[in-house]
Amino acid sequence: MIELVDIAYVRSGAADLAGAVRFATEVVGLEHVDGPADDTEPGVAHLRADSRHHCLAFVEGVSGVIASAFTVDGPGALALAETELESRGFTVWRGGPADARSRRVGELIGFDDPFGNRIELVCGQQTLARPVRPGRGSGITEFGHLCLDAPDVAEAHRFWSTTFNARASDWIGDAACLMRIDEVHHKLAVFQGDRPGLCHVNFQVAELDDVFRNWHHLQDQGVPIEMGPGRHPQSGAVFLYFLGPEGLTYEYSYGVRRITDEAAWRPRYFDPAERGSIDMWLGPTQKPVTTRPQITRPQVLPEAVHP
Ligand SMILES: O=C(O)c1cccc(O)c1O
Numbered sequence: 001m002i003e004l005v006d007i008a009y010v011r012s013g014a015a016d017l018a019g020a021v022r023f024a025t026e027v028v029g030l031e032h033v034d035g036p037a038d039d040t041e042p043g044v045a046h047l048r049a050d051s052r053h054h055c056l057a058f059v060e061g062v063s064g065v066i067a068s069a070f071t072v073d074g075p076g077a078l079a080l081a082e083t084e085l086e087s088r089g090f091t092v093w094r095g096g097p098a099d100a101r102s103r104r105v106g107e108l109i110g111f112d113d114p115f116g117n118r119i120e121l122v123c124g125q126q127t128l129a130r131p132v133r134p135g136r137g138s139g140i141t142e143f144g145h146l147c148l149d150a151p152d153v154a155e156a157h158r159f160w161s162t163t164f165n166a167r168a169s170d171w172i173g174d175a176a177c178l179m180r181i182d183e184v185h186h187k188l189a190v191f192q193g194d195r196p197g198l199c200h201v202n203f204q205v206a207e208l209d210d211v212f213r214n215w216h217h218l219q220d221q222g223v224p225i226e227m228g229p230g231r232h233p234q235s236g237a238v239f240l241y242f243l244g245p246e247g248l249t250y251e252y253s254y255g256v257r258r259i260t261d262e263a264a265w266r267p268r269y270f271d272p273a274e275r276g277s278i279d280m281w282l283g284p285t286q287k288p289v290t291t292r293p294q295i296t297r298p299q300v301l302p303e304a305v306h307p
């Protein structure tokens, strides 16, 4: 079993790189890391929410998620992960120095999960010592979780909980499984979707007020609100989903549960048909994925040109 230590980043293609960066900074409130002091790589922009060098990278090109990345403990753990994935029949790609540099990690490997979601495992992700300089005061404190689409959520849970150390924290019937890799209620979620993809990226905010201030700000800016403000009965978080450029759904949330007594926690099974199973406040619920435009996911690329 491969132990995931944390989520690392999401890497996404952006047809309009400048527009994606502008939205991520001025609307979402992330920091654009690449400045004159950073030897900027043409066509790649790194966005930061916390001490990680970045948690979101945009690569100029075809819109859509390129990879979702998790941290493992170190080079030894990464080598073991590579062997284990290969023994389970996965084709594993090993990133070269330029790939590692672009991601600000020591080493990385990549593979496609059984549903076609490209996953990267990394070690030595760079930490920035200086405080985050948010592009807007949205109150973001942390990269919270990432959510993937897969046609069969139970099968996805089986994959993530047997190949990896992910544990189900809660289920929303066959519509979603929320999984933890540490004390946080979920850092990885899988939602039912016809095809692989990135359902959303989540950022935690410092205060309840931030969710509502951001809601008004987004409305003022004409940003499509997908759902919320509402409250998830699973993590207990107050949430707001909105749609950014390049088909990327962002979620702000405040107050995610921590599971501190690992042995005592039993996953709960919510009924997706029950009103309130996604939003305890009974707001209009539309599964975020249904409001997303279908984005073209880049084909799995040969190793030499993997972005
Ligand atoms: O935070 C949650 O519990 C949650 C529930 C359903 C869907 C989500 O995206 C969530 O983050």
Ligand SMILES: [Fe+2]
Pocket (backbone or CB within 6 Å): 145, 147, 189, 200, 202, 251
């Ligand atoms: Fe979420």
